[in-house]
Amino acid sequence: MFTRPFRFERVDRLADACELLRQHGEGAKVIAGGQSLLPLVNLGLVQPGVVIDISRASDGRDITEADGYLTAGALVTHARLATDPLAGRAQPLLGAATRLIGNARVRGRGTLGGSLAHSDPAAELPLVMVALGAGYELSNGRETRGVKAEDFHLTFLTTALESDELVMSVRLPTLGPGWGWSFQEFSRRDGDFALAAAAVLIRTAGGVVVEGRVAVGGVSDRPVRLADVETVLSGATASQIAGRVGPIQGIRPVSDTAASAEYRAHLCGVLVRRALAEASQRSAEAA
């Protein structure tokens, strides 16, 4: 409540924020929905000198589908992602994960670009993007570049964004024919941060898994794709899947007041198996 004063600037276009970031340097922070930044400011953990408001920018709000990809602008809110008919049809995994974010107030203001740029290792959207193999368009207002989700989320609250760059939009593959999906997470109470979460996409044909994509969140410093699990899935029937998944490798869960590292690792395995079962079921129904 006793926030150190800062200066407020508003921009009408996303790219204008990049110029202000260059002008103001390190003390400048970008705000959109503010659902990640303002808790940190209220707790005194972040003390910006300038806050650049992009929440009323005229761009960055489109959701479009073309050539097997769904593209969503950085300012699309979680509430919209959760209910948008086009997004829901094109890639249902996205809406399922988004509906688990925080509470109605967080979803009403929080934005896609904001969640990705904040890069909380337990957040739903970065996990979904890594599972889907999504790509982000970043811009500094002069040049744009594409970065894969897996290369963007580096570690706790740290991304590949340069100091004058913003996430402009996200491009992710739509759900292809025969694919099933599942998003599973466990938190101690509704809307709380996930202790562990799993996002799975599976394609089956003739009752066996042809290919799958598996990623987990909340159990490392960033979302992790589980290549080992994806490999052992291949050729499994629905009843064989769970037996092929051993203890999850390649994760580094931490112990904190919410859960021990061992418990998080255990949860991770449980959620992966649950997600695989649900996704393979959906794939069988889709075939």
Add this chain to the structure above:
Amino acid sequence: MNITITLTVNGRRISRSAGGHFTLLRWLRELADVTDPKYGCGEGICGACAVLVDDVPVSSCLVLAAQVDGSSITTAAGLAEPDGSLGPLQRAFHEHHAAQCGFCTPGMLIAAAAMTADGRPRSRAEIRAGLHGNLCRCTGYGPIVDAVEAAQKTAHHAGTPVSSAAAADHGTAAGAADHGTAAGAADHGTAAGAASRGAGR
């Protein structure tokens, strides 16, 4: 550097000059003397500061006042009838003893108003889900769920919206089947209501 921010709060237009770092909550409480939204956690978890910004529920502690300059704000007090008497949700909270210490009540009312704004009657499970972003440490939530349920029944019975935020969409609900009977509404402080009171969330 101060900024002049103009908001329409519960129908009243208010302009106040504030620092860019002022949250909407601080602007309302310290500059506009609108004190029904409360400061609880400062992290968007407790919901005590909830208000409607252009009919969307927000944590007013997690929005800068300057970000919403020009918007319409509805606080719990704004759910009253135009003549100042209690609105359906406020009355139901009173009748069902849904406030004990009262600190969460303004946010609970806003969550309830947002949830019922489309006029579609909510089940008890839906009401609980709709309130999940609002913490109460006194009631055990049962009386609050009772109040929201009763308010939507009374409102539909009388053919009026539960909250003014519902006005836009109410046409459909008013035409729907009659949901509350006097007997149904009177049921809640008895066995069913009492049982749910112990259930927590």
